Amino acid sequence: MTLTQQSAPPRPPASDQPKRAGIGERALGKIFLTPSFAFMAVIALFPVIYAIVMSLYRITGFRREFIAGGNYAQLLSDGGFYNAVGNTLVFTVVSVAIEFVIGLLFALIMNQAFAGRGVTRAIILVPWVIPTSVAAQVWxxxxxxxxxxxxxxxxxxVNWLNDPTWSMVGIISADVWKTxxxxxxxxxAGLQTIPGEFYEAAEVDGAGAWRRFWSITLPLLRPAIIVALLFRTVDALRMFDFAYVFSGYSNSLATLSVYTQRYLYAEPELGYANALSTATFIIVMIVGVFFVRLMGPQTVDGAPSGRKGKKR
Structure with missing residues (x-):
């Protein structure tokens, strides 16, 4: 056999061949997404940064006087601010706790198979569809x-609207009904991801309804519970509509958002209003970050709080 007739040497596997120079898919995806992320960052961060900068000034009409931390010193000595913080925390803790219990009962009902389930779901969800300002006026x-x-x-x-304690009860009742x-x-949505085979196996083993709920439903529903509590807690800390409609700018029932708007419109002090809005942002951010760090891993891999799930 001549040299020209000899077979060519086998080609190395594709994995052993040198890679062509170029941009990988991951890098290309980052390049395409960078403008969107940058735009979103600007939209989200600009109001925060602007409010922080304006909080360093005393603004009177069109005049600005730089006073550094003067507005924050006033805030720390303002009894109305601490009262607003207290009102906001009471409203948040009580309303979110009640909403979770009632929401869980509603979810368990809507997850059952029975005649008229679609109508029942629609009736339960109607309050959430109604605009908050309209619901506040009705209540x-x-x-x-x-x-x-x-x-x-x-x-x-009972004088619901003029008594601070009863007014808070009314506001919490209205917010629970709405959200x-x-x-x-x-x-x-979390309940519908739980396989029915788990309940069937537990029932075969003799587990009762309460045991199935405690040992299957709650553990597997934990990620949805964390998300629901996180969303509602952060949203409740910013509550404005019900408190404003019920009592206006009254200090006895003002939340952080209502107290901030008071210095935007009723008693214009724009520098101090920006300091209040910055303080509100910090409080919401601290609560949100604490919530995510404390219980966030459960929403990712189902691992218990504070422990990382095993990699597969």
Missing amino acids: RYMFDQNPGFINSVLGID APFVALLLL
Whole structure:
């Protein structure tokens, strides 16, 4: 056999061949996404940075006077600010706790198979669809002492709108009615991801309804619970509509958002208002970061809080 007739040497496997110079898919994806991320960062960060800068000035009309931390010193000695923080925390803790319990009950009901389930789901979700400002006006009218709808139904005579304690009860009731369906919707999405085989196996083993709920539903629903609580906690800390409609700028019931707007419109002090908005942002951010760091890993891999899941 001549040299020209000899077979060519085998080609090395594709994995052993030198890679062609160029941009990989991952790097190319980052390049394409960078403009979008940059645009979103500018949109999200600019108002925050602008508010922080403006909080360093005393603004009177069109005049600005740089006072460094003067507005923050005023904030730390402002009793109205601490009262607003207290009102916001009370509202957040109580309303989110009640919304979670009611939302979980609603989710369990909507997850069952029964005649008229679609209509039931629609009825439960109706309050969430109604605009918050409209719902606030309706609930304020119901709690008003003159028409006395709530008083007539309950057979009592309570001045709901002028008493700080009863006004807070009214605001929490209205907010629970409005947003419990949202929590139910998030939890329902989590319930529908739980395989039915788990319940069937537990039932064969003799586990009762409560045991199945405690040992199967709650552990597997944990990621959805964390997301629902996180969303509602952060949102409740920024609550404005119900508190403003019920009591206006009254210090006795003002939340952080209402107290901030007071210095934007009712008593214009734009520098101090920006300091209040910055403080509100910091409080919300701290709570959100703490919530995510404390319980966030469960939403990623289902691992218990504070432990990382095993890599597969």
